[in-house]
Amino acid sequence: MKKIILSVAMLSLSAGSLFAQELFDGFGAKGFYNKSLKNQDSFYIPQMQIGFETYVETKQVEKESKLSAFANNMAAHSKGGQYGGRQSSSARVTTILNAGMELSDFQALANDFHQILENEIEKAGLSILKMEDVDKLDSYQKIKEKYSDKTDKKQSKADPSDIGFGTIKVYPKHTLFMFDEKSVMKGGGPAFYGMLKKIHAETNAGMILQNLTIDFSTVELDIEIDAGTRGKTTTAAMKILPKMRITYNTMDFITPKGGPNSAPASLSSEFVSSKEYTANIYSDKEKAASLFKKFFAINVPSVDFDPRIIEMSKEDYIAASKDLFTQYSREFAKALVVGTKGK
Template structure:
């Protein structure tokens, strides 16, 4: 039986919008991590937790502006009617994306993401130690021993049954889960920093610890309000815009000069790919109900909000994901160079 991925679109920052400002807090042109990053030329990525969101519902609400209200009032009077006052409208849409992705496909994609980030950092002029080599180092064995159990617990959440209505968390090969912003005490005191000192002596490189959430936005809603009516009126126009977006991102660094900090670095806002892909979109209430029953054994959501089914190939899904992550990795690498070299 094919697996399905449920997702929906929300309005968010585009990549071009983020580029006009600082993309990250905590490092780049300024930030609390720059002291640790200064003059650091080599890095490796031992942690890269990637959460693929596979089900999101969207509710868009648009409040009419004062200027629009005035224009609508004049339009109503011109038709011999009376305007009902400031209006708001909303539209709720769930999209069901048939991309045929399995947990194993997400694991391969995570490995690709790790390689893309390594390549972009290297192309930006910094040195990268491959995890295949770091994993063999004597000093790193203590790190693996300390964090392997945590990683196994996180990795076990990548349940095949979650594809379609859950979050799939995967880790690229040879990476660990060390900590994130929810960790009560990052590191672990003197023993932790003693362990890090040995790793730094052998690698002479800084650690990059990433936590990401990837979402797939397939439908863009354009909510409009009709003029000249006293009741709320909503028109939802949909465009087929299969895009990828990073909705959550935190980053920690541990270098010979210090780290991690009590608070992680992070993206300023959501990072949305501007590239669009082909998909076939249609509405089929009975089919949607059937699909929901497959996903939700006990209590399937109702489909009164007219869900759309989006058919897209696995190849296009993977290509979209790689395009998004390449765009993100280029900007991450640029900010890292600024923090490390002051450029």
Template structure:
């Protein structure tokens, strides 16, 4: 039997700065970015791509153990038969957010997230440059010119008609999309580093570039398979917890000493909020079909399963998202202190 317990990360929120050192790969207690972060006192956040999940399918596949398969194989041969091989089974849980969120609401949340992260980094003892001021710097204009078109293309994909299905990606005001782990050439080569040299000379600050995905629920999904020579018996148990989580996060730092690295920094595990929100979690096939019709412009899928609808007020959703991001930002700031100040 194999069990995935996504909520295990909850304990991370109560153990203080020691865990913060281990929460991230790439900086903190150990990491390839620490060399360029060392003694860095000032930061700003010119990139913060935030993806808000509104429809999620969680899957778990379970295979019969080797020992069970061996026993079944021997049993089949003793009777002159053959065993078809290791059996497997799977289970899935589909969750749909129904919180009345509009694209403008996600944009407000993104702006709040950017401010929350700035505030927590500042509370940790660093100087934080506001992007409204960085935007006005002459040295930053060429970077804006280089990446504004890319940002607009990314932002344009957040069509209001698509809210409710998949991932809604938004960018806080005054931020850009510069690159992520899929970029063929991070930064764009020598010309980019020439631009950076001028910005560093004017700011003496390091850039923090983030790409995050926010999910609205936490799913515990357990699959058990009991395989035999005549078939298999499978049971599946699942629990949906009304706790938000960050399921994906990669980061880069560009400091006067160097960066970005060929591999981005990242969360070492999913980050789950310590607070539950108020929600009605239920199945309703007709309601799910109506939500799908709203979410899909064409090619509405048939609902031959029972998606779990996570229904809450817009206010509760936004409050829960800000709670999650505040907890994350506090841990990020702790790890930044370890990486930059060696504490």
């Protein structure tokens, strides 16, 4: 089960709440990609790997402050004893999505996300080449041949039997998986750059490559440790908000001036929707156990904890995720415009 470590304070980002360039590392007000983005006025999006989370374990580890540990150590020594060292504790919350989504629904949603991003980039004043048109170009065919197998392998993880199993990876229509930050050699060497030269000559446009993960809720955990010479007491507070968020996002840009870089651009922090959706959030071990039986073909985990089920209609899930992605796309487009000015 995937674990995501959250800080105590969650930062809620709404459209316009921060300057666009503050949301991203690597481009915008400043960044290593601005050199290749400068004066680029047209783009297309051949890669958009979207991971939809279907259950998440959120965990936070808290450690006693150095000042508290020092005071407790001194107190123990003054009594002829020893302090066991800085104390730590942790808390976790498992959230499970129950929205009736099928693989075809995630695929349709991914297609919508791609169009939303294209629309927001156009609204910001830049030109977008539609992938259905790029897909017909002779220069793009070699790139498709090179990366179609990789895309199929990634996409195969989104098998219908996996719905509910961690993250469902989906690719919008006409898009590929080319590489991400885990790729050993981005681009694939000289042959790849030969392909790029041809497609740059035919389009004069820059590629935008994205890898992002969408979570269906926002979890806040607050742990307090009262540590002393006689032991420790831990209290934990939990809050689950019906707000979607982008928990992970890396981006590369390949323009006629260069790219990709050895390190990708990224969100500087999680992007949380400014709007709540309608959902029933409750704890039901029996229901959770039945969902796990559906999710896992073998090695079904026992529900010996207290998972929270986030139950909503398919329509509400789709509407909330589109709203989140529209907010994100507006901020991305703003930052992209700043990057094209080469600051």
